[in-house]
Amino acid sequence: MKLLILNISLFLTIFGNATATIYxxxxxxxxYDDDAWTLTTTNLDQGHYQSRISLANGYFGINLAAVGPFMDFDVQVDGDNVNGWPLFGRRQSFATIAGFYGHETILNGTNFAWLYQYGEGESAISGVPHWAGLLIELGGQLLNASVDSSQISNFSSTLDMRRGLMAWTYDWTPSGSSSIHVLYEMLVHKLYVNQAAVRLTVTPAEDSNVTIIDVLDGDCAVRTNSTGTGFDQSSAAIWSAVSPYGVANVTAYIYSTLTAEDDRCLDTLAQVTSGPFLGSNESSIAQGVNAKLTAGQxxxxxxxVGAASTDAFPDPSNIAKMGSKAAAQAGWDSLLKSHAEEWAYVMPTDSVxxxxLPSTGxxxxxxxxxxxHINAVTNPFHLIQNTVGENAIAAANNNSDLDTHSISVGGLASDSYAGFIFWDADVWMAPGLVVSHPQAAKQIAGYRAKHLDQAKDNINTAYQSSKNQTGRFSEGGAVYPWxxxxxxxxxxxxxxxxYEYHINGDIGLQLFNYYAATGDTETFKDQYFPIYDAVAWFYAELLTFNSSTETYGLMNATDPDEYANFADNVGYTLALIQSHLQTANVLRDRLGLPQNATWADTASKIKIPTNEEAKIVLEYAAMNGSIQVKQADVVLIDDFxxxxxxxxxxxxxxxxxxQSANGPGMTYGVFSIVANEISPSGCSAYTYDLEGSQPYTRAPWFQYSEQLLDDFGANGGTHPAYPFLTGQGGANRVSVYGYLGLRLSLDSLNVSPNLPPQISYLRYRTIYWQGHPVSASSNxxxxxxxxxxxxxxxxxxTYLTNAIPVTIGADTSVAVSLPPNGTIVVTNRLIGYNATIDGNIAQCKPANSSQAYLPGLFPLAAVDGAISTKWQPVFSNITSSVIVDLGAPGVGINITGFHVDWAQAPPMSWQVDFSTSADFSASSTAYNSTNVTxxxxxxxxxxxxITAYVGNTTDVSLPSGVVATRxxxxxxxGSQGAPSTAGASVAEFAVLRDGGGRLVPNGVVTSL
Incomplete structure (x- = not known):
């Protein structure tokens, strides 16, 4: 990683920043430019979903090709260009409008196929025509997503996250022609949610005659029926309308108005009726103009573009048409100004x-x-662009329908997982948003409130299940679908x-978090508490009472670990039900409602399965030690x-x-938060933080993949969801809930801060507690x-003029007062400086390796003071090394031994060397062995x-000692583990000083 000071013409042209600080x-x-919040790539990677950017404004969104604002189709990689369950369709660009779901009898994939006999069908997200295409044709050659890369030079593309602006710039040289410099800029308007714009600036090296083609590509309008297209030459507009399968009374309209800097270009405007850009769908339409370009000019x-559907607007045709027309009348500069101002409002600098470092800037x-630091901007950006702000709702005549759409796994520019809403939005995306961007999180709760009546009706489908006992469920409950x-x-x-009954309590967690963060009692009492209360009612009736043990249990359920389906007494869900029933009574009391004695009694008799020998909570009662876990499950009890x-x-x-290496990419954020909360020593929270982000981050736009590896042949057969906003939401939680130790409660602002040694300063996003903003920073x-x-x-x-009570950690009995405009200072826990192994001077020191290692199994894991993490090289047939920088305080210390925990894959041989230089050009061997027991x-x-974790360990004593160098x-x-092709593993490598001792920020002391 280098810090560069660059003068870049692209920034001069588009972003107005002549000298930028670039990482x-x-x-x-x-x-990455930290001042402008821009990511720039000079690498053109066509036909791969990872390199396509998704842009949205919370109402409609679109996925764009690497080379410009075009419709794109994936090329096969290792025989695969398939998106995953349940659609299993071809990977391609996608565009849609919020809530534009269809209705189909069955999808290609399902969970409970036999339920289709009851006729409910499925509701997958439908597409709309890809509306961003603005193509150039020269001499029969086309600039589109599949343009030959040999014709593209000086390529650069930039995502501006301060202004929500996307840009591509390069030289296009068609075969047999001179070059044309191309600049595309694009926005999906954050304030005026029905509007978007694409601007194309062309500068030819020689005089050229080109055709500019404005396309609405119907190949993107998957799972829809075309209801009409049109071309209006007088207004230079085209339009297309589609209805989702099975929902004939809902229609989406897309309008596009074409303008030219030189109005004379529009004299040649005509509908374009043939060309590869029209695809094979009847909802496609295009218009074009012929333009004479002058060299150097x-x-x-x-x-x-205007877009609207019946779901939020009763007259979507007129809304889309007027949106397109109004945008054209306002012009690009005016649109960009209001758009950028709204992005600055919804995502200001202090909200990330x-x-x-304050000392260096x-x-x-x-x-x-x-x-x-980059993820601290990219993660909330990718989430927030899928939400509608309060100003946008007001600008749309206070259209409350805009505030009732949740966030799907891939957002508004992806049909991964059929655009379904899972628990992902409630407990992975919402928690990091609600404390800093409460309006963005509000629509996630609004979606659940919109479906409450149906959730109540769903109780009546119990007859389709194992819970079909007559009279088991009463009218007070509600149950949401997975x-x-x-x-x-x-x-x-x-x-x-x-199935996954926890979804109901997960929704409850999200609603509680909204109440704790915003203090909005009126909204909570009127709209959200009825959900919370109805879920409690359902949970109390869902449990089964065992009269012999006088305990309540849960039969035939699936916890978050979907590798273990249909089990009895699942750990996380039982703990969640217990917590939900208890909290429901707390909320009832707070809102002036009577307590429910039945719920209190039921909660007190819930038996969560445990194994007392290993001292663990079991994932399910019949669990054994052969378990492999898909994603975070039992550990959620400590986090959520x-x-x-x-x-x-x-x-x-x-x-x-x-934990399975093939699980989805949100698990390790939870591990980071829990490790920072409960570990008495070490810095594994930092390791897990990296493990939950780096292996899943994809170039160039820092969007996450669902999987460590995108190759379905190597990841257990999963075609990853992309972008995986669930993972980005999970990572977005770590700083606030992990390092600051925030626990949302109604009675106090509860924190328990601890920064790992690798992070010397962190200014947290502004957080809200009971609706009052608090700034926090840690050194x-x-x-x-x-x-x-x-x-x-x-x-x-209550707290407008009164102090906020601040409590620290688990002891909430003592509160420190934080008055309006006041400041308090809290001591960090400094667990990274507590030595897990007495006298270990290598703990939490910088560590690196020049050999390849398995995804997420970082070299620093070998010295983070935790046996739950590990470093593991890719290959066993070469020598791999991890080099630890002991720092100046480590020089000259007498080393009396080493301790190594090899986890489950000890090497065949190992060696420890010391050196005064990082390249080990000169070194001395302290120990080596070719016999690892x-x-x-x-x-x-x-x-x-089921036994407590025990690794394979080696302890070495150096009777004469050796003197440590830097x-x-x-x-x-070699490796004694399986598979034998992978390298050996190292869970912990300890360098032991004479006399023991603990670590402190400024060095090593000898007293514990």
Whole structure:
């Protein structure tokens, strides 16, 4: 990672920043400007979904080709260009409008196919014509997504996240012709949600005759029926209308108005009726103009788009038409100004985390920290562009229908997972948003409120399940489906019974978090508490009472770990139900409603399954030791529910070792938060933070993939969702809920700060508690909290003039007062400086390796003081090394031994060397061995036993000691694990000083 000061013509042209501070990223050709919040790539990667940007404004969105604002289709990679379950369609660009779901009898994939006999069908998201295309034709050659890369030179593309602006610039040289310099700029208007615009500026090297083609490409309008197209020459407009399958009374309209800098160009305007850009769908339509370009002179063409559907607007045709026309009348400059102003309002600088050091004004020169700093902008940006702000709702005549759409797994520019709404929005995306962008999170809750009546009706489908006992359920309850689209009904992909009952409590968590963050009692009481209360009613009736043990249990359910379906007494869900019932009574009391004694009694008799020998909560009662976990499950109890107990640390260690490499990319953010909360020593929270982001981040736009590996042949057969907003939402939680230790509660602002040694300063996003903004920042040893003005409109009025009570950690009995405009300072816990292994001077020190390692199994994991993380090279047939920088305080210390935890794959041989230089040009060997004993051998007969995590360990004593120099290197070769092709693993490498001691920020002391 390098810090560069560059003068870039693209920034001069588009972004007006002559001298920019640029950080190189780990992706070749991709740089980041921290002042402008821009990502720039000079690498053209065509036909791959990872390189396509998704743009949206919360109402409509679109996915765009790497080379410009075009419709794109994936080329096969290793025989694969398929999107995943349940559609299994071809990977291609997608565009849609919020809520534009269809109705089909069955999809290609499902969970409970037999439920289709009851006729509910499925509600997958439908597409609209790809509306951004503005193509150039010269001499029969076309500039579109599939243009020959050999014709493109000086390529650069930039995403401006401060202004929500996308740009592509390059030289296009068609075969046999001179070059044309091309600049595309594009926005999806954040304030005027029915509008978007694409501007094309062309500058030829020689006089040229070109055709500019404005396209609405119907190949993008998947799962729809065309209801009409039109061309209006007098207004230079085209339009297309489509209805989703099975929903004839809903129609989406897309209008495009073409303008030219030189109005004479429009004299040649005509409908274009043939060409490859029209695809094979009857909803396609195009118009074009012939233009005579003069050498060296720039000419600009702009298309202004309007979009609307029946779901939010009773007259979508007129809304879309007027949106396109109004945008054209306003012009590009005016649109960009109001659009950028709205982005500045919804995502101001203080609403994102910052790792910039106050002393230098720059991010530390650590590539991992730089990437976290970039993610602190990209993650909320990719989420927030799928939400509608309060100003936008007001600008649309206070259209409340705009505030009732949740966020799907891939957002408005992806049909991954059929655009379904899962728990992903409620507990992975919403928590990081609600504390800093409460309006963005509000629509996630609004979607659940919109479907409450249907959730109540869903109780009546219990007869389709194992819970079909007459009279078991009463009218007071509500049950939500696992997947949801237009209707909120129980379906084959989204059953309500005998599956993931936790979805209901997850929704409850989201509603509670909204109340705690905003203090908006009126909205909560009127719209959200009825959901919370109805879920409690359902949960109390869902449980089964065991009269012999006098406990309540849950039968035939699936916890978040979907590798273990249809189990009894699932751990997370039972803990969630218990918490939900207890909290429902707390909320009833707070809102002046009577307590429900039945719920209190039921909650007190819920038995959560545990294994007392291993001291862990079981994922399900019949679980054995052979379990492999798809995604975070039991560990969610400590994170989402905040229930820290004697099982917490063993849970983390045990289930980290059982985690599948093929699980979705949101698990490790949870592990980071929990590790920072409960670990008594070390810095594994930082390791997990990186593990939850870096392996899933894709170039160039820092969008996440669902999987570590995108190759379905290598990842267990999954075609990854993309972009995977669930993972980005999970990573967006870490700083606030992890390092600051925020736990949302109604009675106090509860924090428990701890920065890992790798992060020396963190300015957190402005957070809201009970509607009142608080600024927070941490250095190594202390955290500062400051009350800010400008509370939310519906904030809890108690604290407008009174102090906020601040509590620290688990002890909430003692509160510190934070008055209006006041500041308090809290001492950090400094757990990274507590030595897990007495006298280990390598713990949490910088570590790197020049050999390839498995995704997410970083070299720093070998020294983070935790056995739940590990470093593992890719290959066992070469020598791999991890080099640890002990720092100046480590030089000259007498080393008396080493301790290594090899996890489950000890090497065949290993060696430890010291050196005064990082390149080990001169070094001394302290120890080597070609005989590594397996201390915990695998015994097949015991595979089902549940035992606390125990790794294979080696302890070495150096009777005469060795003197440490600045750098120490651990080298390993061979592997005794399986598969034998992968390298050996290192869970912990300890360099032990004479006399023991603990670590402190400024060095090493000898007393504990």
């Amino acid at each position: 190189e990223t780990r992706f070749p050709g991709v740089t 720039s000419t600009t063409f702009t298309k202004f 985390d910052s790792f910039v 720059k991010v530390p020169e650590d590539p991992d920290v730089v990437e976290l 997947t949801d689209g237009r209707y909120g009904t129980c379906t084959g992909t989204g059953p309500c019974f005998d 529910l905040g229930v820290t107990n004697e099982y917490s640390l063993p849970n983390l260690d045990y289930y980290a070792g059982k 190594t040893t202390h955290t500062t909290l400051t009350r800010l003005p400008s509370s939310l409109a519906n904030a809890n009025t 397996i201390s915990t051998p695998y015994i097949a007969a015991n595979a089902d036993d 750098y120490v290197r651990l080298s390993i070769s």
